[in-house]
Structure formats: C-alpha cells, structure tokens
Amino acid sequence: MSPEPEAAAAAPLSRRCPRLGGPVTFGYCMGCEPGGPCLKVIDCWWETFDIIGYLQDHLPADQFQSLMGARPKPKIAALVELIEKIRKDGTI
C-alpha cells in the first residue's frame, strides 16, 4: 500500500467504477462531481492506497468531513429532492 497515488501522475490508476460499470481513472473519481470527488471515492480506493490520508492532505477540512460521511441516496428520496431543487432553482 503506497501512502498516496503519486504513481498516478506517471501511470494513471484505474479501476472499474461500480456506478458506471466501466473503467475510470483516479483523477475521474476526484473530480467528476461539481463539488469535487465522487461520494464513493473512499470505498473504491481504500484497498489500493491510503485514500483517507490522501484526502485529508488534499481537501479542505469541511469537504473532507463531508466526504467521510457521504453515501448514495435512496432513489425515491433523491428524486423528491431533485424535483424540489429544480423548482427552487427556477428551472421551471
């Protein structure tokens, strides 16, 4: 286990994304969501290297804490939330 994915710069780390069903690089996981890393970045990479230590070193404290507690939402709950958000945003 390496302390952090410095090797990624030379040979990008990649794995199968369980949400998408295809290969993605570590860089994708770190930047695919508007707010930063994918919610699953920790559970997808912890077995490969010290992802928690890496995130602690590279993310603001509040974002790190948010990520540590993050998890996917139940679909029906996510849908209701999305509908409300779209209405509040004035998209409709």
Added chain:
Amino acid sequence: MERKKIFLGEEEIPRQWYNILADIKMNPPLGPDGKPVSPEMLAPVFPMNLIEQEVSSQRWIDIPEEVLRIYRIWRPSPLVRAFALEKALDTPAHIYFKYEGTSPPGSHKPNTAVPQAYYNKVFGIKRLVTETGAGQWGSALAFACAQFGLECKVYMVRVSFDQKPYRKVMMQTWGANCVPSPSTETKAGRDILAEHPDSPGSLGIAISEAVEAAVSDGSGRTRYSLGSVLNHVMLHQTVIGLEAKKQMEIAGEYPDVVIGCAGGGSNFAGLAFPFVYDKIHGRQVAIHPVEPTACPTLTKAPYVYDHGDTAGYTPLLPMHSLGHTFMPPPVHAGGLRYHGMAPTVSQLVVEGLLEPRSYGQMATFEAGMLIARAEGIIPAPETNHAIACVVDEARRAKEEGKAKVILFNWSGHGLIDLGSYEKYLSGSLRDFDYPAREIEEAGKILAKYPKPQILKSR
C-alpha cells in the same frame, strides 16, 4: 435424455402480476417534513397510473394485452436445469435457473421498461427520459419506447458514452436519442459545462439532467423512468417468478430454496415474490436475497427510518441502513451497489420471510467462472452473487445427502461487462469484510431518528 430446458407457450405468459403489497404491511416513505411522501410529490416525474400501481394493495394486477404482445418477443423465458453445474459440484441437488438474458438488451430490465412505456403512453406521455451509466437500463428503455412509438431520451454519463460504444449504438438502433451528459440541453448540464467544459460527467449529473428534462417540459408530455427499487418496478418483475412456478410444475418439482441477487431488489423480487406468496400461505421454502459481504445492508444493518444524506434534507424511508458514517468497501458488480434495499424486500426480511445471505466478491467470481465453464453462459457480475449462494447450497446438500431443489434467477448475461472478468482473471480483485464494531459505531448516528413500527402482517 433428461430434459434440460422447460419452455412455456406464448399463451402461458402470466396474465397478471403479483403485488406483494396486498400481503404485507408497509411503513410509508417519509418526506423532509417527516410526513409520508404523497403521490403528488412524484407526479412531476411519473404518470399517475404508475403512481397508482406504486401505492396499490390489489393482489393481482392485470397485465395489459399490449404489454403481453411485447413480452412475447422474448417471454416466456426458459427455465434451465443446470445439469453440468450439478455434475461439476458432484451434488445430489437439482439446480434450476430462470434465464433472463434472452431479452433483447440481455437482462431482466425490459420486464418493467415495457409496462412503464405502455402506461406512460396511455397516460398521454409522448417522451420518456432517463439516465444511464454503462447503458443497461438505458438500452432496456430504448427498446421499450421503440415498441410503443415513444420518444426516448437517454442521458448517458460522458465517460461511459465514450467508452461503451455498443450500448450507445443499441439505444440509437432502437431510435433513442442518447446524448452524453453533461449536455447543453439542460440547465444542470450547462452549468457544469460552463465551469468545466471537459467534464466527463457523473451519474448524479445525468440524473439531474433527466429529471430536469421531465419536470421542466411545459407541455406535460414528458416523464422520467426508473428501473429499480420502486414498488411498481418490483410488481412488473414478478412475471419472472410466476412463469417459473408454472415451469417448476412441469418439471414435477417445487424449490426448497429460491435465490436471487439483491441490489435495488428488482430481479430478486421478480423471481422470489410469487414464492413468498406461497410461503405466506404455508409452503415450506427458504428464500435468500444475496448481496455483497462488503455492503451488508440486509445481513447486518438495523431497520430504521433513515435519511439519504448527512444533512438530513432528504425524506426518511424505512430501510435496513448502516447510518450516515457507513462507507461500504468496494465491489465490482455495478447493479448491486445500493445504499438501501427496496422497501418491500426490507419489510419481508423484518417479517422473517427472507433470509439474506452475503458473499465476498472473490467467491462470486469463482462461482461465475465455474458456471460459465459448466453451463456455457457468462453471467452478469451481479448474477454471480446468486450463483455463489447456489454453489454453497448445493455443497450443503451434498454434505447432508439431500436431493434439494434449488432455483435461482440468472438476471442477465455478462457479455457487455467483461471488464470485471478481466480484473478477476488478472488477479486484481481481492476480498474484504467490514468489521462489526465499525458497523455498530456507524449506526449510532441513527439513534436520533424515529424508528419505524415493526409491523407483522400475520
């Protein structure tokens, strides 16, 4: 020669779906205000006829003739006796599988995509939108929409759009408009692209785009479609188990054990719920939903009301949950990565009608390799979870010297997900488990939320 496959005639496709909500009591999903989610809250994304099915407690619901007409393209699906697997395991068990990989897109997904397209059409909807990752659900909905002359729009995550050309081509061949997400067609997509012009997209962005496309269509002729978790999805999938019961009867056997992989719950529910009905009415049958050891939402998690986010903005739903701090370890079977199980499946576990099992990913791929070499079909990685349980049960039958009858759902083929097998074959997968102590700690955060009433239907 012993009969390997049991077919039904087209006229023998079940005429009704089985609705488990007639036989169990359910805690309602709760909204952000702590009150039950109302049908009106879902009306912007689903047609009311499907919402009525979502909340219906009518036991048997007629399958419309138009849906049966489309089902006949691949249904009834075969029930197959896995003689070669039995031989490979040297077991006295009789192993049967219901093979759902014969559908045009290669999985069980069209069982609900077709009726969803139908009900939207009769409600006056002209266009369905959805999101897709690797494309399994998107291709199922594209196929269904083509059958009913509906427009279909699929927001496919950009990185998958570029990597998985064949799913995209499948959707386009069926007439769907498959665009990479983020797109310029929605505010959600444009906002992302304005800030990150080269964004590879994410499932969250694609869902936002699809829901926005449905909600913001001023004509009211666009709706969103979802392929898992919800009650009406489970309902439509019961055609699998209802067919299987007829086929087992032809085989002159009744299963001692019914097994299915359980992600959002739809393929498991599809096979299992009709047998749950028998169990409720006194039949002896063990029923196992199977999930990854790494994400023990059923095997180890408490049954509580829980939010979907750490801030608690999203509705409370009754479910088996490990709490906000739970971080599931990685697994490689995409369809099984759900935080919460379908509420109906959770309720059946509470009632003791289902006995969940879990397996590490190495065991699932070992089982997948074994059956692929014995029976010849390469399973979808999700299906491998069910097969791992089948292998266990068959070995137990050998130890006990019992000719146990085992039935499982082969939910799809794995020909478009061979990357997972490549990783297994190259040795880059390994097993892991989540320590019980950490699960206990993670669940403490749930203590402040109301507990759903533990209902017993009988």
